[in-house]
Amino acid sequence: MKKILSAGLLALTVSAISAPAEAQSDPFGGLNPWLDCGIGALIFPDHETVAAISNIIWDLGTTAVTSASVSPNSCNGNRIVAAQFVTDSYANLEEEIAQGEGAHLQAMLSLMQCETAAQPAVTTIRSNFADVMGNEEFVTLTQEQKAEALFYVTEAACTLS
Amino acid sequence: MLSVLPILILSSALIPITAEASASPSAARLQVLAEHPDWQNLLHIPKNGNTSEIENQSFFVADNGRTNAHAELIATLALFASDHPDTADHPQCRYPARFFWLQNQGLLENVAAASCSDFKDWAEVTRLESSSLIFADGFLGNPASFYGHLLLKNNTHADNFGADLLNNSLNFGASVADDENPVVYILKGLFGGYQATYSASHFYRYNLNYSEAELRDLWEYELNVTAEQAYLLAAHNWELLNTAYTYYFTHRNCAYHLGRTLELVLDEPIMSRNEPFVFPIAVVDRLVDSTITGEPAVKGIRHIESRQSRFRHKFLQLTELERSAAEEWVDSLGLEQSTYLNLTDASKARVVTVLIDYYEFLISQNRADESLKQLKNQVLLARMRLPAGAVAFSPSAATPPHEGMGGSMLRPHMIHNSEFGAGFDFTYRIAYYDMLTPDAGKAPNSALSMGELSLRWHEHRDIEVAKLWAVNIESMNINPTGLSGDGGRAWMLRGGWERNYLADAGQDLRFFVRGGLGKAWHVGSARLYAMVDAQINERDERGNEFALMPKLGFTYAFAGDQSKVRCETQFQQGNASNQWGFRCDARVSHGDDWDIRLGVAREDYTEGYMGISLYW
Numbered sequence: 001m002k003k004i005l006s007a008g009l010l011a012l013t014v015s016a017i018s019a020p021a022e023a024q025s026d027p028f029g030g031l032n033p034w035l036d037c038g039i040g041a042l043i044f045p046d047h048e049t050v051a052a053i054s055n056i057i058w059d060l061g062t063t064a065v066t067s068a069s070v071s072p073n074s075c076n077g078n079r080i081v082a083a084q085f086v087t088d089s090y091a092n093l094e095e096e097i098a099q100g101e102g103a104h105l106q107a108m109l110s111l112m113q114c115e116t117a118a119q120p121a122v123t124t125i126r127s128n129f130a131d132v133m134g135n136e137e138f139v140t141l142t143q144e145q146k147a148e149a150l151f152y153v154t155e156a157a158c159t160l161s
Numbered sequence: 162m163l164s165v166l167p168i169l170i171l172s173s174a175l176i177p178i179t180a181e182a183s184a185s186p187s188a189a190r191l192q193v194l195a196e197h198p199d200w201q202n203l204l205h206i207p208k209n210g211n212t213s214e215i216e217n218q219s220f221f222v223a224d225n226g227r228t229n230a231h232a233e234l235i236a237t238l239a240l241f242a243s244d245h246p247d248t249a250d251h252p253q254c255r256y257p258a259r260f261f262w263l264q265n266q267g268l269l270e271n272v273a274a275a276s277c278s279d280f281k282d283w284a285e286v287t288r289l290e291s292s293s294l295i296f297a298d299g300f301l302g303n304p305a306s307f308y309g310h311l312l313l314k315n316n317t318h319a320d321n322f323g324a325d326l327l328n329n330s331l332n333f334g335a336s337v338a339d340d341e342n343p344v345v346y347i348l349k350g351l352f353g354g355y356q357a358t359y360s361a362s363h364f365y366r367y368n369l370n371y372s373e374a375e376l377r378d379l380w381e382y383e384l385n386v387t388a389e390q391a392y393l394l395a396a397h398n399w400e401l402l403n404t405a406y407t408y409y410f411t412h413r414n415c416a417y418h419l420g421r422t423l424e425l426v427l428d429e430p431i432m433s434r435n436e437p438f439v440f441p442i443a444v445v446d447r448l449v450d451s452t453i454t455g456e457p458a459v460k461g462i463r464h465i466e467s468r469q470s471r472f473r474h475k476f477l478q479l480t481e482l483e484r485s486a487a488e489e490w491v492d493s494l495g496l497e498q499s500t501y502l503n504l505t506d507a508s509k510a511r512v513v514t515v516l517i518d519y520y521e522f523l524i525s526q527n528r529a530d531e532s533l534k535q536l537k538n539q540v541l542l543a544r545m546r547l548p549a550g551a552v553a554f555s556p557s558a559a560t561p562p563h564e565g566m567g568g569s570m571l572r573p574h575m576i577h578n579s580e581f582g583a584g585f586d587f588t589y590r591i592a593y594y595d596m597l598t599p600d601a602g603k604a605p606n607s608a609l610s611m612g613e614l615s616l617r618w619h620e621h622r623d624i625e626v627a628k629l630w631a632v633n634i635e636s637m638n639i640n641p642t643g644l645s646g647d648g649g650r651a652w653m654l655r656g657g658w659e660r661n662y663l664a665d666a667g668q669d670l671r672f673f674v675r676g677g678l679g680k681a682w683h684v685g686s687a688r689l690y691a692m693v694d695a696q697i698n699e700r701d702e703r704g705n706e707f708a709l710m711p712k713l714g715f716t717y718a719f720a721g722d723q724s725k726v727r728c729e730t731q732f733q734q735g736n737a738s739n740q741w742g743f744r745c746d747a748r749v750s751h752g753d754d755w756d757i758r759l760g761v762a763r764e765d766y767t768e769g770y771m772g773i774s775l776y777w
Contacts, residue, residue: 100549107326130545
C-alpha cells in the first residue's frame, strides 16, 4: 500500500491551507518519513475471544505493542519523531482538533516546535482540517495517510501563525 | 546531594574528559560502600543475597561482578578513574546511576563528567522532576489481560507543554516470538523458557496500547522523590536497558523486577526473593505503604481512564434528553435527528463528545470496519461545527486499586451439610478475586482466580481435597449505556478438580472443565444474568461425563458495596433427580484485608457455611 498522500489528497490538503504548495511537497528536505522511514501506525494484538483466553494470564510483562517503523539514522530528528507521533496518535489528535484542545494536540505542537503560536495555530488547524475531513475521499484513507495530511496542515498553520 | 546534580548537568559540555579520582578510599570504606543497600540495589542483589538477579555478564565490570559486589565496586571505580574518549560508550554514559551515586559518596569528585548526550536526551535531565509507577488494571470483558501490569515513567516539569505523553517510560517484558504456539507460550512462561529485558518508549505509546487498544484503566502513582532521586532512578533505568533476566510468569515478572528497581529510592525493601507469586497490585500496595526519606512514598494518584471507561463515564452524565439524542444518532447511523438539532450548542457538544468516544471504542473492537470510521468522521465534523473548547464532565470517582483487597486469600469456614453433618473447610487462593470481592481494583461483576485449593473435613470423612480449581473466570460484562456493542455478554471458564458434596453422585474428586455463555444486564442496582454452562468431567457414579446446565442468577450490592449477595439457580444434570439446584453466597461485611462470608446451597442435599476471609 502506498503510504504517501495521493495526488488528489495532496491537492485537497494544499487547497485547505494557504501556504505555498511547494512548501508542502517537500516538508522534510527530500525525505518522506512515511515512505522513507517506514513510519506506520502501531499494530495492536487481535482482541478476539480466543486471543483473550490464550493471553489472559500472561500479562505480567508479556503484553507488547509492535510498530511497523524502522529508523535508519537519516530518519532521526524531531520532525520524524513528530511524524511518528502524529501517525500513532492520529485518533486522539483528530478528536482533540475537533474539540480545539487536548494533551495530544499540545504534544504534537510541542514536537513541531509550535508552542508559542499554539492558540492561533489550533484555530487554523481546526478550520483547515475540517475542510480536509469533509472531503468524501478522506474516509477511504489509511491512518498513515490521514496523519500525513494532518501533519501538512499543522506545519502550514504553525508557519503562518 | 542537592549540589551534585546541577554540576553534573552543567559541567558535561565544558570540561575535557581527564580522569583524576580523589584520594583512594580505605579498604574499610570500600567494604562499607560495597555492602551499602544503594550499591546492592544498583547491582540488583536482593536483600540477604549475594548474587545479582541481572544475568548478562555485559552489565558487570568485574568478571565476578555478578556474585561479588565488592569486586564490582573496585572495578567500577577503576573504570571511572581511567581515561576514556568522550563518546556514547563512555563508562559514565553506560553507568550514569553508579557514577552519580559514587560521587554522592564523596568519590570520583575530580573526575570530569562525560557528555552522555544520548542518556541526557533520553532522560531529559534538565527537566526531570519526578518518577511514577503506572499500574494498568485488568479488564475481563474484552482485552487480553486480567492481572495487571506495571510501568515506570520519568516525569518532566508538569507545566511543560504536552510533556506527559512524551515522557519516557520503562517496560519489562519477556521476549516472545510473534507466532509462538500458545501451549509453548504458557509452558515457557511458567518454567523460565523466556529471557526478559527492559524496553523504553514514550508514554503515549503505552497509553495507546493499554488504555486505547486494550481498554484498561491506568493508575499513576507519582513518587515523592526529589529531583535528585528522580535523576538517580532515571539514570538507573537507563542502565537497566542493558540487562537481561530469566522470565517466570509467577515470580520473576514485571511486578517483581520493577518493585526491585523502586527499592533504589525507598527507605526499606518491598520485595522478597522467596515469594512464589508476585502480582502488580501487591507492589502498588507496598509502595503506598512505603516511605522515601521518611515521607510517604506516593505524593499523588492519577486515574487515566480507558476509552471504554471514558465513554461510559461520560454517557452516564448525559441528561435524559442528551441520551435520547445520542441514541437517535446511533440508531439513524449518523443522521442528525430533531432531538439533537433542538439541543443547545453546549448539549450538542456533550452528545458528540460521548459519541466520539463511543465510535472509537467500537473501532478498537473491530479495526477493519470502515463503516465505523465513517460514522466517527461524521461525529467529528459535527463537533467541528460547534464552538471549540473542552466539554465539562465530572472527573472519575473510581476507587484506586490499592484500596482493594489483596491478591491472595485464606478462608477458613464452618459448614453444615444435611448428609455429612458439621464440617470445616479451609480454602487458599493464590489469586485474585471472586464475584463478591469489592470492585476496587478489579473488573466489576467478575471473578478471576488461579490456584484455588479447598481442604474439607467432616466427622465421618477424612480430611480431603474438596476442590482444586486451576482457573476460574467469570465475566458479567453489563452494558450500562444501552448502546449497541457496549458489552452485555456473560461468560465463564472454570477447570480443575472438585467434589460435589451436594449431589449423591459427586463425592469423588473428579477433573472437569466448564464453560458458559450468556447475557448480563442491569435492572436498577441488581445485575442479572442468564447463561448456559457446558461441562465435561471424569465419569461419575451415574455415568455422567457431559452436562448442559442452564442457569439464572443475580448479584446485588448493599450500602455502597459494603455487602454483596449473589444467588443463582442452575439445572444440575449430575444429581439424583436432575433437578434445579440453587445457591446464595453473601459478603456480609468487609475491611481492608478481610471479609465475612456466609451462604446456603441445595441440590440433593442442603448445605450452609459461614467464615472469614483474609487477604494479603
